[in-house]
Amino acid sequence: MPKSAYEQAGVSIDRGNQAVERIKSMVKKMGVQEIGKFGGFFPLKGNLRHPILVSSADGVGTKLKLAFLMGVHDTVGRDLVNHCVNDILVYGAKPLFFLDYLASGRVEPKVVGEVVSGVLDGCLENETVLLGGETAEMPGFYRDGEYDIAGFIVGIVGKANVVDGKAIRRGDLLVGLPSSGLHTNGYSLARHIVFEKLHLKVSSKVSELELSVGEELLRVHRSYLKPVKPLLEQGLLKGMAHITGGGLLENVPRILPEAVSVAIEKTWPVPPLFQFLVQAGSVSEAERYRVFNMGIGMVLVIDPKKLSRVEAALEKAGEEHFLIGQVTENRGRERVRIG
Amino acid sequence: MPKSAYEQAGVSIDRGNQAVERIKSMVKKMGVQEIGKFGGFFPLKGNLRHPILVSSADGVGTKLKLAFLMGVHDTVGRDLVNHCVNDILVYGAKPLFFLDYLASGRVEPKVVGEVVSGVLDGCLENETVLLGGETAEMPGFYRDGEYDIAGFIVGIVGKANVVDGKAIRRGDLLVGLPSSGLHTNGYSLARHIVFEKLHLKVSSKVSELELSVGEELLRVHRSYLKPVKPLLEQGLLKGMAHITGGGLLENVPRILPEAVSVAIEKTWPVPPLFQFLVQAGSVSEAERYRVFNMGIGMVLVIDPKKLSRVEAALEKAGEEHFLIGQVTENRGRERVRIG
Incomplete structure (x- = not known):
């Protein structure tokens, strides 16, 4: 198949779609259907009084270099989810849903699949769902075989149950x-x-x-x-x-x-x-x-x-x-x- | 001041904190106070029947290279917010809050400040708030003067008002x-x-x-x-x-x-x-x-x-x-x- 002008410029929509399909089939097993569309849906249930959404964004930092060196790509997603979960847990919030961002110079469906399977493992471990995400192919940004990931979590806590440190006293x-x-x-x-x-x-x-x-x-x-x-x-x-x-x-x-x-x-x-x-x-x-x-x-x-x-x-x-x-x-x- | 072992390894917590302070002072003007802690708080108000949260993650892609070439860093944040807003708007959802992820090899407080000021402009333009974010310094990941950004948005729509295309018919x-x-x-x-x-x-x-x-x-x-x-x-x-x-x-x-x-x-x-x-x-x-x-x-x-x-x-x-x-x-x- 001749390369399109876009492929010559280093971006493959087909390869991107292949990665998305791989993610979709994994996500389907979790019972969430909306991935691959524009955004993910999360119906708010329950009757929490004065609900507060607590949200955090994070990355994995240069721990990723270890994953690259070892060729192990299915753990950094767990790092990412767990880090985000802990960041909202400190306020007493329990996770509702998670989204990821994965950027690389060239989308390798196999690697993307491994990274996202780690994200899904992390979501399962924390009883939360992967509501969506973005897989970006950015030629000239990342070295061959490298990528960056970011995670974003939304949790919820009732106003009366927020843990905020205000009650901390001498002697605690x-x-x-x-x-x-x-x-x-x-x-x-x-x-x-x-x-x-x-x-x-x-x-x-x-x-x-x-x-x-x-x-x-x-x-x-x-x-x-x-x-x-x-x-x-x-x-x-x-x-x-x-x-x-x-x-x-x-x-x-x-x-x-x-x-x-x-x-x-x-x-x-x-x-x-x-x-x-x-x-x-x-x-x-x-x-x-x-x-x-x-x-x-x-x-x-x-x-x-x-x-x-x-x-x-x-x-x-x-x-x-x-x-x-x-x-x-x-x-x-x-x-x-x-x- | 002698360099710490961490600085020798390419990471400066001080430089990171300097960037965070710059962002904090900008965010304060918007009336959101929680940035720089672990997560951001968003109290859910109103009495929407069957509220649904709609969320999306996105990046700016290689448009960033243009920003680097031109040395203009205060517009990509607007790109990011607007892109995310549109992605949830298609379902009828209006934005509640936004978070960003900004990664570079070396945190330059001036550039970070410009990028985040663009994010804040985008938030203001869309009547939403910047609830948090992560500024990551990742030596060896990005070229000098380059960075990547990702954005996460959460919006809300009542179940009865979801726009999902299901009613689309021949002749529309x-x-x-x-x-x-x-x-x-x-x-x-x-x-x-x-x-x-x-x-x-x-x-x-x-x-x-x-x-x-x-x-x-x-x-x-x-x-x-x-x-x-x-x-x-x-x-x-x-x-x-x-x-x-x-x-x-x-x-x-x-x-x-x-x-x-x-x-x-x-x-x-x-x-x-x-x-x-x-x-x-x-x-x-x-x-x-x-x-x-x-x-x-x-x-x-x-x-x-x-x-x-x-x-x-x-x-x-x-x-x-x-x-x-x-x-x-x-x-x-x-x-x-x-x-």
């Missing part, structure tokens, strides 16, 4: 939930340390780590929906912070009222991956808690009187957890002291 | 609303023709076009919200198609019931830009209506009995319009005949 406790790895932050530095400084490959094994460095770095950003949902339903949480870019140092202050600061104690076991990275990269104390999550992916702020109920609910959900600090009076600029 | 009329240029589609081909085949520069003037080729190509993708809103409110529309990638040939069929096809007649004046591109690029008849909008950015499908009311409302809104065809019986694979 900080409970940390474990991360599954780097999640989606700190990859530029991690790659610099592992590949440029240490000259390792993704398949390299080091004594400190269970899996290959590539596999360790690509571990999926986990969702906290399942363990946190029962806590929300019992009204046990005053505030939550998802530990993403900026680490504990920048994410915890986002939810603190003016009157308070927090004192974090290093009570939790820092996972081997972080120990390895900060040592090999000589990453300073101050920087490591800003760039990496250091093993804590979600921080819950609770009334000390509710600690036993919180612990019981987390244990019931099979969720490990650490008492990592408490709320203090405001100490000025240093809102988070890690001692 | 197609009304075309003019595009303002290429909108956001066909740029890879247009750039190939203009810059590679003709060796023109963005500043080049050609006799066929009013402005420089760069300015002509960068014209903002228009929003159809203002002219279409009164038609929706009067219940005058059976279907709408936003003419994006795939052109009239692929977008009109998206809303047609199985029983019908459409016959389009070239009754409208094809704007000089399209005449210039198809001639210079020897773009075949079949391909031009698939790659370019050819001057029609939105197609309305109406009952012929309502034509005079539709025309009166469009005239009142100051909107040019063309009777471009009619609905016929289903002609098999050829759902759109352009004669």
